[in-house]
Amino acid sequence: MKAIILTLTLSFIFGINTFSQDDRFKQGNELYANGNFEKAIEVYESILQSGLESPALYYNLGNAYYKTGELPEAILNYERALLLAPQDADIRYNLELAYEQTADKIDKVEVFFLTKWFRSIRNLNDSDGWAVYSIIAFVLFLIGAGFYLFGRSSATKKAGFSLAVIFLIISGTSFGFSSHQKEKLVDRRxxxxxxxxxxxxxxxxxxxxxxxxxxxxxxxxxxxxxxxxxxxxxxxxxxxxxxxxxxxxx
Structure with a gap:
């Protein structure tokens, strides 16, 4: 129970830091802090209906639903928050707590350990984050290629070639991660x-x-x-x- 209270408090702080520019979100947070969860839900939902969304908004909405005992709604919004911020440990933790209270206990098909490891790395960032890493790595690849093509010594050329290959692989991998995370947002399955x-x-x-x-x-x-x-x-x-x-x- 203490863990649940802690994460719900953390979500409130998280929301203020991430979506504070919207006055309605501040209003919802104040209502949540004062224990008026039903009214907070109304405010958060009105923000979504206006076309705005963020991990913090879905996260706090999920917490408000959790507080009112509406488990499916809480899980739905935690899941949507996790789609936007797959790297956020607090969202994942609260989602797991909510799933533990569902009636159906379904055994998962065992996943090959390399696949599990690959997915855990991919979920360290969202689509935009991986895209930034891909661009940075590609710029470093170009720099390495420049050293290889225009370097005067063999040592410089070898170092440039090695760096170019490494950063090209990193750029391609990051781009693949970014594309996959983007696909999950677009094609909801x-x-x-x-x-x-x-x-x-x-x-x-x-x-x-x-x-x-x-x-x-x-x-x-x-x-x-x-x-x-x-x-x-x-x-x-x-x-x-x-x-x-x-x-x-x-």
């Missing part, structure tokens, strides 16, 4: 179940066989859509169909 209890069907219609039951707050992967039905996959590999009204896309 996950959703949160909002219906308290829902039957996952074997086919995209109400007459389909019930395969298994899921509860609110569970995260699903969106594979394809047919009419008003989503074909979804769970972390354990199970698949089925769910009506679009039962989920909210992250």
């Amino acid at each position: 996950h959703a949160i179940i909002f219906t308290p209890t829902v039957n996952i069907k074997s086919s995209p219609d109400t007459s389909g066989t019930n395969l298994f039951v899921l509860h609110e707050g569970t995260r699903v992967e969106l594979i394809s859509k047919l009419g008003e039905w989503w074909n979804v996959r769970l972390q354990d590999g199970s698949e089925g169909w769910i009506h679009e009204s039962d989920v909210e896309v992250i």
Whole structure:
């Protein structure tokens, strides 16, 4: 419980530092600090409806929903905050706390350790951050190439060539990370179940066989859509169909 209180307090500070230029956000933070979570939610949601967003906004909105006991809404906004700031440990921590309180405990398919390591590195920054690293590394590549092409001594040429190769690899890798993080923002392929209890069907219609039951707050992967039905996959590999009204896309 102390850990939850600590992270919710940290989120309030985080929000002030990141989105302080919007008076409505300050108002929402004040309402949150005074324990008026329902009103804070209204203010935060109004900011989103006006077309503005930030990790801090989604983060604090998630915390307000968490305080009012609305778990699916809290998880949804934590997930959206994490999409914008995948490197933020506080967001990830609060999201994990929220998931621990969901009814469905789904075993994850074991991921190859190199894949897990690769993903952890990729999530150290967001799309814009990796793009900046890519540009800097490319500039350093050009400098190294310049030493190789115009250096007068063999030692200078060798050093320039080595640096050029290293920074070209770093630039390409950073660009790849940036593209992947951007793709996650544009092509939203996950959703949160909002219906308290829902039957996952074997086919995209109400007459389909019930395969298994899921509860609110569970995260699903969106594979394809047919009419008003989503074909979804769970972390354990199970698949089925769910009506679009039962989920909210992250």
